Amino acid sequence: MGSEFCKRILVTGGAGFIGTHTVLQLLKDGFHVTVVDNLDNSVEEAVDRVRILAGEDLSRNLVFSIGDLRNKSDLEKLFSETRFEAVIHFAGLKAVGESVAKPMRYFDNNLVGTLNLYEIMGKYGCKKMVFSSSATVYGQPEKIPCVEDFDLKAMNPYGRTKLFLEEIARDIQKADPEWKIILLRYFNPVGAHESGQIGEDPKGIPNNLMPYIERVAVGRLPELNVYGHDYPTKDGSAVRDYIHVMDLADGHLAALRKLFTADEIGCVAYNLGTGRGTSVLEMVAAFEKAAGKKIPVKLCDRRHGDATAVYASTEKAQKELNWKAKYGIEEMCRDQWNWASKNPYGYQSKP
Numbered sequence: 075m076g077s078e079f080c081k082r083i084l085v086t087g088g089a090g091f092i093g094t095h096t097v098l099q100l101l102k103d104g105f106h107v108t109v110v111d112n113l114d115n116s117v118e119e120a121v122d123r124v125r126i127l128a129g130e131d132l133s134r135n136l137v138f139s140i141g142d143l144r145n146k147s148d149l150e151k152l153f154s155e156t157r158f159e160a161v162i163h164f165a166g167l168k169a170v171g172e173s174v175a176k177p178m179r180y181f182d183n184n185l186v187g188t189l190n191l192y193e194i195m196g197k198y199g200c201k202k203m204v205f206s207s208s209a210t211v212y213g214q215p216e217k218i219p220c221v222e223d224f225d226l227k228a229m230n231p232y233g234r235t236k237l238f239l240e241e242i243a244r245d246i247q248k249a250d251p252e253w254k255i256i257l258l259r260y261f262n263p264v265g266a267h268e269s270g271q272i273g274e275d276p277k278g279i280p281n282n283l284m285p286y287i288e289r290v291a292v293g294r295l296p297e298l299n300v301y302g303h304d305y306p307t308k309d310g311s312a313v314r315d316y317i318h319v320m321d322l323a324d325g326h327l328a329a330l331r332k333l334f335t336a337d338e339i340g341c342v343a344y345n346l347g348t349g350r351g352t353s354v355l356e357m358v359a360a361f362e363k364a365a366g367k368k369i370p371v372k373l374c375d376r377r378h379g380d381a382t383a384v385y386a387s388t389e390k391a392q393k394e395l396n397w398k399a400k401y402g403i404e405e406m407c408r409d410q411w412n413w414a415s416k417n418p419y420g421y422q423s424k425p
Contacts, residue, residue: 087165143187275420347386
């Protein structure tokens with residue numbers, strides 16, 4: 075897809091972890107990109123760094139707007155000023171633990187924001203969407219790997235917002251066949267851009283393994299809490315499918331290409347994972363190797379709502395999107411450590 079298309083894409087939540095990496099790949103692929111983000115869990119500095127990585131020429135094709143999907147007026151302004159050909163919808167809150175404590179915050183942000191987005195997209199005739207879903211829609215799967223046609227059942231309010239939004243997408247598309255919607259179910263995104271200039275920088279105590287490991291490695295936290303060491307797995311720790319964020323970004327480009335080239339899409343889901351399970355303790359060992367240092371570990375009780383083992387079946391994405399993850403856990407840890415060692419306080423120079 076060359077620059078002759080000059081397609082303009084709206085990326086919601088484009089200042090976040092997966093958003094920034096995807097925006098960079100979009101720019102390199104010749105797209106014009108508008109990012110809208112309310113900076114709830116991200117910073118504008120991340121977008122500035124994407125501009126630098128993209129270079130002077132390509133960064134001219136990037137527009138950044140602070141806005142909140144819950145305010146229809148913010149969306150109206152964007153769509154009335156620019157004709158978008160498609161939307162990649164990342165914007166949403168994503169911490170499982172917080173969602174259990176504050177379900178209303180999650181329903182308000184993730185559901186209301188997305189409903190507004192559909193409404194304004196429909197009004198302006200932009201009916202192509204790539205949606206950030208999650209492997210949490212599989213809940214505790216009865217068997218693994220997770221295949222896209224499994225029964226869906228989420229185990230926490232965050233997962234339920236993704237599940238509800240998938241159902242909403244299916245209903246919207248059924249009611250109006252002009253819509254083309256691709257739901258991407260992410261497994262566990264980790265790593266960073268090879269430059270070490272952009273990466274994951276969650277506000278507060280990280281909920282995900284890798285940013286937590288990284289903070290221990292740079293000395294910001296004393297030890298890593300490993301939740302659950304008595305699971306029926308090879309080393310007692312939970313097993314997940316970790317995927318390099320650059321592979322994930324390329325998965326979005328593959329989905330976008332399908333939206334622009336395939337006639338019959340409807341509303342379809344794809345797993346984005348490696349198809350391999352890695353235990354938490356294996357990941358810790360790989361990171362120790364990449365960073366050349368020991369990570370002190372504290373073994374804790376299981377967290378409520380955590381599944382034993384979850385990893386993806388990736389055949390469908392391979393066949394229909396022509397996409398496959400390229401990177402293994404060594405590269406994930408190498409790039410994560412490169413980002414962490416260059417940016418021990420994330421996008422801030424110091425606390």
